[in-house]
Amino acid sequence: MKPLTFTLRETPPERLDLSPLTPQALAGLSAKEIGQIRLGMSKRGLTVGDLFRVSGSDAKNVVFEGGSSRFDGMGTGMTEGSIRVAGDVGAQAGRKMRGGQLLVEGSAGPHAGSCMRGGRLEILGDAGDHLGGPLAGELAGMNGGVLIVRGSAGAYAADRMRRGVAAVLKGCGDYAGARMIAGTLVVTGGVGRLPGYLMRRGSILLDRMPEELSPSFVECGAPDSVFAAVFDRYLVAEGILRRSLLGAAPGKFGGDNAVAGTGEILFRR
């Protein structure tokens, strides 16, 4: 069976909510039913049929040919199958996803992977602010799964992260790993100001020593670390990095002592 393919006719005239187009929601729907799904956010009432040419029938593998920064909510809550977007997406891509694979070949807007709990979200371009982070009022951000940004990410990456692995390969903005509860954030290519700001627990793993830390982080030596060795191997095996990140004996800053203080920033020396 060919993947269920949505080919974008032209740049959408308004922001879209693509959350209805997940593999589990599309399973068993006829072409007509799919064409009638409403995606528009305004009174115009744009449907799938207005925006896309639809082909293929395998709802387990969904493909978007063409993307836009107006594609909000891509893959929201997906539990299985795969979605590939040949283009950009807007805000909240992969929000609350629990399983399956979401691949964005372009860039993503803010809150990509927000509160995701499982599965794998990979963004080949850049991601906006609040990568994996909670929306206003939510207590925890990313809660499981694997989130990879091959480009850069904005500020507050992995904000309030609680579980899982998030990796940003070309650097991210200020307050990376802010308010982390637990989990692991990997950043290569440098972080902005105050990584780990108010983190309670969890790990921020860097390929270099951070330039500006909150004074409530303390230097904690650099003993040999089996964790670093095993995690380095995991990153390579998972296809996240090509080379080892931390080395055998990474440096450590402990913090943030303004809160619980059992978090860590490990970095290659």
Next chain:
Amino acid sequence: MQRLTVNGVAIDDTFAEAFGMRATAIIITAPNRKWARQAAITMTGFATSVIGCGCEAAIDVELPASQTPDGRPGCRVMIFAVSTDELQKQLQNRLGQCVLTSPGSACFAGLKGTADLKLGAALRYFGDGWQVSKKFGGKHFWRVPVMDGEFFCEATTGLTKEAVGGGNLLFIASSSAKALAAAEAAVEAIENVPGAIMPFPGGVVRSGSKIGGKYKGMIASANDAFAPTLRGVVKSELGPDDNAVLEIVIDGETSDAVAAAMKAGIGAVTALGPEKGASRISAGNYGGKLGKFHYHLKDLLP
């Protein structure tokens, strides 16, 4: 009793009788081979027989750095016990006292089984609140601060109920030196069989036992039928030229592993021949009524 002969070594037409057991395995790694072995040897000390040690344990194989989860030299250790509860207790105590304490050690699951036994999930409390849980790649690890850095330990390992304990071979020779040469040859061959361990000292046991005894409370006592000094006074299994018997006891992850190990042992001892080693190979059983697994020597000839 009908006798088969291979390369001048007589093979008794008998069988080894073995029992179902619970088993688990872990991989211990360290900065170098010496300390990986040291942790494994310490952990498997005083673990020769479930009769008095609570479990039977030994190194299954040494692993080169390329085959361990953290890229350091390691050992796969197997532990056998009669119940899941006892196995968990022995594993936890030995891990805590012998592996956690060993310099630079780390510990990983060595078996995928039907149920989980706690490793780091039990030892994490040593961290006194500073322990760190890490989940990635479908696995769960604990990091416990220790004086040379961190003890890194997988949360759980697997348990198998398919394990077999008590596979054995008896090597009968005209002198102690020859019996020992035969036993050493067998141990060397069996060490190469994956999933099989020999829990006794250096793999060899010289005080083979029978069940029970004349004294109340003795679970096992002297195997008088194979004791050369009693050759004339009891119903002996030994002939006029037999002056020493040594036994190898084998525990296996599966019944096939025990059979493969016994076959390797018989192969090595028959290859050695009666001039340098054993003149006869036998096996221990209890009449076939107690153990579920029977390994007939005639089926395991080289």
